[in-house]
Amino acid sequence: MQIPPTDLMVIEGLIERLHSLKRELVVHLAETANAAAPVDLEQPFGRLSRMDAMQQQQMARAARAGQTRRLEQVKSALARVERGEYGMCVSCEEDIETARLVAKPEAPLCLTCQNALERSRRR
Numbered sequence: 001m002q003i004p005p006t007d008l009m010v011i012e013g014l015i016e017r018l019h020s021l022k023r024e025l026v027v028h029l030a031e032t033a034n035a036a037a038p039v040d041l042e043q044p045f046g047r048l049s050r051m052d053a054m055q056q057q058q059m060a061r062a063a064r065a066g067q068t069r070r071l072e073q074v075k076s077a078l079a080r081v082e083r084g085e086y087g088m089c090v091s092c093e094e095d096i097e098t099a100r101l102v103a104k105p106e107a108p109l110c111l112t113c114q115n116a117l118e119r120s121r122r123r
């Protein structure tokens with residue numbers, strides 16, 4: 001379909017955003033690698049501070065898991081840019097709403113497919 005020129009400019013900005021998101025996530029994951037490393041139980045922690053350390057480590061791991069998933073989505077969005085398929089829903093192949101891409105440039109699914117996916121997950 002014919003993309004309106006304003007949308008085309010928006011898409012170009014989003015592709016830029018994807019590249020910087022990828023760089024940010026890679027740097028952040030490298031920087032937080034230590035925080036998620038296993039807690040050394042041999043260290044002279046008190047009972048409470050050891051629990052704190054383990055809780056912090058779990059939070060760091062959960063955050064990293066989310067960032068790793070996001071990085072994968074950003075990478076596959078960039079792969080879709082390469083194939084000229086960026087902005088197209090990977091499920092129904094309709095255009096993804098521009099507002100949705102602005103909010104989440106790595107979004108692989110249109111709102112309809114995303115909602116359907118979330119409904120099926122909740123079941």
Ligand SMILES: [Zn+2]
Pocket residue numbers: 089090091092093094109110111112113114
């Ligand atoms: Zn769709």
